[in-house]
Amino acid sequence: MIGLLVTSHGDLCQGMLNSLAMIAGENHNVFVLKFDDYNNYKEELTKKLNTLTSHYNGVLIFTDIMGGTPFNESYKYIRENNKSNIKIITGVNLPMIIETTLALSREENLNNLVNIAIEAGRDSINCVC
Numbered sequence: 001m002i003g004l005l006v007t008s009h010g011d012l013c014q015g016m017l018n019s020l021a022m023i024a025g026e027n028h029n030v031f032v033l034k035f036d037d038y039n040n041y042k043e044e045l046t047k048k049l050n051t052l053t054s055h056y057n058g059v060l061i062f063t064d065i066m067g068g069t070p071f072n073e074s075y076k077y078i079r080e081n082n083k084s085n086i087k088i089i090t091g092v093n094l095p096m097i098i099e100t101t102l103a104l105s106r107e108e109n110l111n112n113l114v115n116i117a118i119e120a121g122r123d124s125i126n127c128v129c
Contacts, residue, residue, distance in 0.1 A: 003056035007033045008064040058085040058110035066090035095124035
């Protein structure tokens with residue numbers, strides 16, 4: 001089984017989790033961690049990822065901005081702990097989270113989930129003029 005972690009600046013990640021539950025129901029394999037204080041965030045992220053990697057075969061992290069603290073600290077954790085079973089996707093949006101969560105029940109390959117998430121994210125961006 002694969003766990004999902006949505007992490008962002010402020011409450012964006014919690015808002016996405018709330019919206020996900022409203023649209024697709026609760027999922028106990030999706031977790032959130034908001035960034036608001038650097039020292040606490042780094043410690044909480046390490047704890048969260050240690051727990052997730054001990055309970056799941058893989059972890060897919062969604063971050064809001066590439067180069068922001070949630071991305072940077074997640075990437076640093078992967079490098080420092082030599083974790084090949086963790087992937088990061090930046091630019092998270094709600095359709096991406098919904099499709100990936102729905103795919104969790106049938107997909108056990110982390111790389112396939114990455115592709116599902118990226119495709120759903122791209123497909124959800126449209127201009128209606």
